[in-house]
Amino acid sequence: MKNPKQFYSLFILFSLLTLSCNHITKSIDETFHPNDSLVKKYNKENHFDTNGEYTGSTKTSTATAVQRHQERTIVINGDTVNTPEMELKAKEMFRDMELLKQKKNPSAAKEIQKRVNKFLKEMKLPQGDLKNTDADKPVAKAKKGILSASDLEKAEDQLKNLPQYRNKEIMVYQSVHFYDNGFINLMLQHPVNPKYVDAYEYRDGKWSAPKSVLASDITRRTFPLSGMHFKDAHKVIQLYNAKATQVEGAEPTSAAYITIWDKGMRWAPRTINGSRERYDIQFNNDGTLKSFRQE
Template sequence: MKNFRKIYGLVLLLGLFSLSCKQITKSINETFQPNDSLVRYNKENSFKQNGVAKGITKSSSNTSIERQQERITVKNDDTVDISEMELKTKEMFKDIELLKLKQSPATAKEIKRRINRFLKEMKLEEGGLKTIDTEKSTVKTKKGLLSPAELALAQERLKKIPQYRNKEIIVYQSVHFYDNGAINIMLRHPVNLQYADAYEYRDGEWSLPKPVLARDIEGRTFPLSRMHFEDAWKVIKIYNEKAAQIEGAVPTNSVYISIWDNDMRWFPRSINGTRDRFDIQFNDDGTLKSFRQEF
């Protein structure tokens, strides 16, 4: 089982990083030598026949025999032909390369299905071997910041969570918009105004509240009704336009709102280049407020 996990990891990694088929073949042959069923040569029972040394092999497992002469491995009564595995491995890697060229959101799932089909054909799903989980796949597709329409929808859904029905929603401390499509926000508790809860937005849904340790809650609150999530796109657009004009500056793909003295501020608020640093500030609606070089 341990060795089958090794070959599972090996096949996945080699396939995704496009190693040569010669290396794959060598790795497969080396990996398919079970620890718990290694065929040992017994010197005491060896004898000479027609001038050739022969030996009686013994296995520590009742059902596992390795026959390297025929390039066949028998594992728990299942026969795996190494030559066939090499051929199917090459075919799988070719398919994966073609899938990777698509660069679509469905690529990771398609690669998952292709590798799982290979494992099933090679009878490698048994003995504790698990199929690939899309979320744990080494091929990850970034969703990117939600579109303006999706951001607006997220804000509307936030207004409809049961605990704030018919209540004003007050944002506490910050709102973060991430390039994986997630939003993190903290809200003042709807009943106990000295408390605050954190919420996360993923895959079109807001999470249940998670208590946070609130400090200076009176000075770090701002009404949700006075902010618009879709303005995050304005901030990113303006920031990146300015960054493109500065040598060595790196564009951003995520932004956040920070609340101080009951006022909201968009971040980042500075652009660092290799030679210069600039201060950049935005109005509440995401439009440019000021842009100046720092000396």
């Protein structure tokens, strides 16, 4: 028997359906102890009398069969397994599994799997895994989301206190992005040469060193840092998601950003896309709702 699915399916099915030990023992007995009619049929077909003596004309090939029949053994993958021993170990296994289930521990499923594999190894049967159980399903990692309001305020204060901008007006160029991994990306007009722009990234509680970028229309695409507040990003996300729940098929957001044009700023996202409808949503500079309408 190269693939003993009968035994494996029996063990896994019983463990998942949480059957009682009595039912399990009964099923095992029925599996390993054929009823009298099957025994009589076997004896008749293989020329055994009621005492187990061979009644046919050929004895050389049946001696092993008689011995196996009397000792109640089976052969699996070329290995001889004693069925009373298998029955005893199976009962012990199901008893242990029942105790594990009674603990109601989240790790019980893995412990049960280990116990099943131990039995299969002892009986020289193929080992497998308990598939599709809740304990084995990969846990989906929730998105971290942007920094908390207090952390965003802290990041803003640190930006204002960068040595190169201390006691100077900070002009933000083009955009500010608040990502769902906690990072903040933005670009600032150079503190000395207004024709230049540098990029900065905030992560792990500190701002990076400046990196030069190629910029254009700097005058039209800058906005003072004093005119915005990073913590308002939380308001934008909360309001956006509240409106998204009203639109069939719309997805919530966990990130926000600011765009700058003509010396003005706008919060985004500015569109809520549903499966049937599309809405335009606008915010005031302080993150409060300005408008919400279907397009």
